[in-house]
Amino acid sequence: MMQKILESKQEKLNYQYQVATHLVNSIVILDEKLTIQYVNPAAEALLLRSYKKLKGLAFHNIFFNDSINDERLLEVLKSGQVFTNNEVILSVSESSPITVEINVSSVEFSHHPHILLELKQVDQLKKISAETFQLHQWEAARDLIKGLAHEIKNPLGGLRGAAQLLSREITTEQQEYTSMIIAQADRLTNLVDRLLGPNQLPKLAFQNIHQILETICQLTQFNNPKNIHIIRDYDPSIPEIELDQDTIQQAILNIVSNAVHAVSINGEIRFKTRIGINQTISGKLIKLSMQISIIDNGPGIPLKLQDTLFYPMVSGRENGTGLGLSISQTLINQHQGKLSCKSRPGRTEFTILLPISQEKN
Numbered sequence: 001m002m003q004k005i006l007e008s009k010q011e012k013l014n015y016q017y018q019v020a021t022h023l024v025n026s027i028v029i030l031d032e033k034l035t036i037q038y039v040n041p042a043a044e045a046l047l048l049r050s051y052k053k054l055k056g057l058a059f060h061n062i063f064f065n066d067s068i069n070d071e072r073l074l075e076v077l078k079s080g081q082v083f084t085n086n087e088v089i090l091s092v093s094e095s096s097p098i099t100v101e102i103n104v105s106s107v108e109f110s111h112h113p114h115i116l117l118e119l120k121q122v123d124q125l126k127k128i129s130a131e132t133f134q135l136h137q138w139e140a141a142r143d144l145i146k147g148l149a150h151e152i153k154n155p156l157g158g159l160r161g162a163a164q165l166l167s168r169e170i171t172t173e174q175q176e177y178t179s180m181i182i183a184q185a186d187r188l189t190n191l192v193d194r195l196l197g198p199n200q201l202p203k204l205a206f207q208n209i210h211q212i213l214e215t216i217c218q219l220t221q222f223n224n225p226k227n228i229h230i231i232r233d234y235d236p237s238i239p240e241i242e243l244d245q246d247t248i249q250q251a252i253l254n255i256v257s258n259a260v261h262a263v264s265i266n267g268e269i270r271f272k273t274r275i276g277i278n279q280t281i282s283g284k285l286i287k288l289s290m291q292i293s294i295i296d297n298g299p300g301i302p303l304k305l306q307d308t309l310f311y312p313m314v315s316g317r318e319n320g321t322g323l324g325l326s327i328s329q330t331l332i333n334q335h336q337g338k339l340s341c342k343s344r345p346g347r348t349e350f351t352i353l354l355p356i357s358q359e360k361n
Contacts, residue, residue: 026100026119029109032077034059034070037109046098046121063090073104077115080106087122153192160185202244202334209241209290210234212249213271216256226265233272238290241356243335251331251339254324255294255350262298262348270295279353281338292352301343309341 026043030036036054044050047062054062059073068088076083082105090098100119107116160182167178217230259269276289301309310329325339332339337354 026117026121028059028117028119029107030059030073030115030117031109031112032074032114034073034115036062037114043119046119068102068104073115076104076106077113082106090119153189156185156189156192160189202247202331204242204244206240207243207245207248209238209243209248209273209292210236212245212252213273213292216249216252217271219253220256220260220269226260226263226267228260228263229266229268231268231270233270235273235275238273238275239356241290241354243354247331247334251328252292252294252352254328257324259294259296259298259348259350263296264298268297275356276353279338281336281353281355286353286355288356290354290356292354293349295347295349297346298348300345300348301341306341306343310339 026046027038027040028036028043029038036057036059039047039051039054044054047054049062060070068085072083075081082103084101084103086101088100088102090100098121100121102120103118105116105118107114109116163178163181163185167175167182170178213232213234217232220228221230256269263269270293272291272293272295274291274293276291277287279286279289279291281289310325329339332352332354335354337352340351340353342349342351
């Protein structure tokens with residue numbers, strides 16, 4: 001009888017292990033000393049370590065700066081009460097902090113009470129939500145600017161035409177004023193055209209992105225009074241992809257131009273390329289993409305500008321027009337790509353994601 005009970009418990013444990021192995025959420029089991037006794041494969045991926053290396057380690061040797069203290073965990077072990085925390089910031093080893101939803105409960109493991117942690121990383125979901133919101137805001141701002149631009153161009157054209165007609169009826173001395181009106185009307189028309197952004201679809205052809213980046217590096221080095229150091233960090237395995245060489249070059253040049261203005265003398269700009277796996281672009285999962293990063297060691301972008309950085313007329317420079325990054329965003333969007341930015345003092349990184357076609361014509 002006892003043998004059957006033991007066999008039944010063992011079968012139950014084996015079944016539980018099999019279920020835990022296939023769970024998407026990360027499972028971590030702690031004993032009464034808060035040392036790790038078991039992790040499932042999802043937890044191994046989250047913690048960046050194998051089960052063998054994790055087993056026996058103290059919980060707080062793996063998770064740094066978390067808001068789940070020892071007393072709260074041990075209380076679950078004693079009382080059996082369950083608690084959930086929707087946003088816990090965890091620093092895993094030396095990697096960047098991650099945000100998780102954590103469920104803590106008690107469980108019997110190896111015939112003894114243990115603490116069961118179920119972790120669900122929510123960074124990616126929050127990131128996708130924030131990016132989708134920002135994209136919609138950018139599209140709304142762009143459409144508003146386009147509507148205003150068209151409304152402005154019509155009276156400007158009439159103003160210019162009237163000034164031309166008037167110049168024929170007045171003396172040569174007075175034509176100085178009509179010439180000024182025409183010149184200012186042309187200047188405003190040019191500004192409005194830049195606000196409207198590119199109005200031609202990209203001419204796609206298979207191109208080597210590193211050749212484009214090399215051209216940009218050379219252009220940057222030709223006019224380099226700050227003695228900026230250009231660093232190349234390329235992934236040579238990246239295949240040729242379909243893109244418009246001129247528009248992609250212009251999009252990257254706009255970003256590099258901002259970096260050149262931002263860095264100090266003897267500053268650094270890094271050109272980095274990588275393959276992206278399972279990246280999200282405009283809410284869609286892209287299995288294979290090309291990632292281009294332009295990284296500088298300047299002072300960083302003010303926090304108040306970061307959410308509206310790609311809107312037209314938003315600039316952190318005193319004499320900036322605020323059009324360069326907006327145009328870059330439009331050009332990248334025309335390639336079904338994504339342009340994003342992360343910035344802090346000493347490091348600003350603009351990242352371009354472009355889908356890689358699985359077939360080459």
